[in-house]
């Protein structure tokens with residue numbers, strides 16, 4: 001219970017910092033965001049196999065991008081940590097692989113639009129983020145371990161299987177279970193709020 | 196009426212895409228599916244939220260003292276350079292090919308330069324890192340030769356449809372096959388079937404009379 005309140009308070013704090021950066025170009029708020037995210041980004045990039053120097057250069061790029069793109073952050077779409085994760089993931093691809101990451105264009109006339117208007121969903125992004133933090137702590141350790149590897153280590157699932165000496169099918173099914181559990185919880189907390 | 200896909204990529208493929216570990220070539224097929232599939236777009240958004248939560252939950256590693264001042268000194272400068280993006284091609288009001296595929300082709304379906312490979316099949320390579328991606332056009336009503344796969348094959352239908360013993364695939368539907376699958380896709384008879392396909396190894400023809408065509412089947 002208290003852990004969840006702490007999660008919620010932290011998510012609210014980061015959101016507030018981010019909106020101060022976006023609306024007021026508030027450098028104090030930006031420094032606080034840096035202090036929260038820079039060490040976490042460093043772990044993320046080191047585990048992907050970067051040298052410390054390259055990791056810190058990449059952190060600079062990520063944080064400068066956060067500053068420049070602050071206005072495009074939409075708290076109704078994603079938590080701050082999700083938005084920064086996506087920026088860091090893309091810079092990691094640029095840096096480590098130098099290939100492109102093909103992405104959709106949301107304004108493409110050929111895009112098949114979402115069925116619902118999404119307004120229910122958007123109200124609850126922050127609450128779901130707190131639930132998600134709790135659920136990740138409660139994952140079985142063997143699922144949490146593989147999930148962290150899948151996100152942090154820039155390795156194909158087959159390479160994760162080799163490293164953990166597990167059959168590829170086991171890795172895939174554990175990842176599938178972990179994601180399904182977390183996704184269900186995110187959807188569940190949504191339904192709980194709307195009935 | 197837009198068709199909503201019934202056949203989706205496995206969640207571990209979506210996860211690799213969301214985590215940024217999937218190579219460009221298979222990512223192109225996944226991202227093109229995402230343009231046509233609101234369901235998988237929402238799955239990927241959820242997976243990105245998991246990535247954000249994992250990042251938040253990390254204990255972190257100390258950064259050097261100078262890093263903050265380095266960052267602050269860059270705030271008034273230009274935004275960091277990014278890997279060059281493909282230029283968007285001009286497009287009509289109702290393109291057949293969605294983004295990001297259109298940028299890789301350099302336009303819509305009329306810009307594809309087809310070459311005939313075997314009777315009833317035209318193909319065109321798509322330039323892409325990390326594997327082989329090609330467009331396929333199967334003539335209406337035609338069956339592909341019976342074949343199996345030396346590796347993974349991901350196919351996404353963009354126009355028309357095809358069937359094999361695993362099901363019926365229409366626009367937006369995603370089919371994954373591997374060495375355990377030996378099949379003979381047949382195009383629907385109401386128009387040519389146009390697909391994008393990623394393979395990481397050449398197909399292997401298994402039909403009795405078609406083995407001699409194997410040298411023509413490229414990765």
Ligand SMILES: [Zn+2]
Nearest residue numbers: 203232234235
């Ligand atoms: Zn889908």
Ligand SMILES: [Zn+2]
Nearest residue numbers: 342348372378
């Ligand atoms: Zn096949």
